[in-house]
Amino acid sequence: MINWQNIKEQLVKFLEDEVKKTGLSNVTVGLSGGLDSAVVAVLCKEVFGDKLNCVLMPSQFSSKSSTDDAIELCEKYNIKYEIVSIEPMVSAFIDNMDNDSLRIGNFSARMRMSVLYDISSREKSLVIGTSNKSELLLGYGTIFGDIACAINPLGEIYKSDEFEFAKFIGVTDAILNKAPSADLWDGQSDENELGYTYKQMDDVLKPMIDENKSKDELINLGFDEKLINMLEYRVKANAFKGKLPTIASINWS
Secondary structure (H helix, E strand, O other): OOOHHHHHHHHHHHHHHHHHHHOOOEEEEEOOOOHHHHHHHHHHHHHHHHHEEEEEOOOOOOOHHHHHHHHHHHHHHOOOEEEOOOHHHHHHHHHHHOOOHHHHHHHHHHHHHHHHHHHHHHOOEEEEOOOOHHHHHHOOOOOOOOOOOOEOOOOOOOHHHHHHHHHHHOOOHHHHOOOOOOOOOOOOOHHHHHOOOHHHHHHHHHHHHHOOOOHHHHHHOOOOHHHHHHHHHHHHHOHHHHOOOOOOOOOOO
16 A cells, blocks of 8 residues: 555655755646646645646647646636647648647647746746656657656656545546546547556556566566567657757767
8 A cells, every 4th residue: 555645745845845956936837637737736736835837738639628627626726827728839830740640749749848838937937747657668758748847746656556646635536537648639548549558557567667577577477478568668669758868979089
């Protein structure tokens, strides 16, 4: 059983300490109506109070329920928020993307982060990240898009565990009960795209990553080889997303 009170206290201290180090006191969070950003918003509200600003950034492909759910959370916790539609930005470029859902989704994610960083500049605030450990390991996020941030309180929490944490801190039922989705196009589903539930993937990722178990050991534990292969590939192929750009080393002699 995970001690969520202890986890919460650690994350509260992390947020307090890391923001203080920057000399800033305000924080900005992109609120999507999904679980990850809801958890971060609730934590930040407790730590920063009215110095938290949440930004809702729907596009023409966003579901109405996402905005409604985000607003419900803000109203429950008296969180300050604003709505900035990215529809004009996406519409201005969409003809160049050949109706490719992935390209449109990545572009939308980067437009959202551009808006978020502009607002953070206006507010003299720090952008707080919302990606969980499962997404970061699998590369299930857009580089320079939703992965971008100054600090991230969720990067060591697996998605399948996060539901329990969200319930513990009081995230609204509408958000708790919805299927995970980046909401980047109509009907988009994280788990449908990945081919497995987060629970199935996390059950393998935990021993693979946290205990450094080999493929043979994982197979002996009863895990599906196809799933193991997929996870190993994604973890290796997407590791670059979690690193700063590699700079060439030059010998000047």
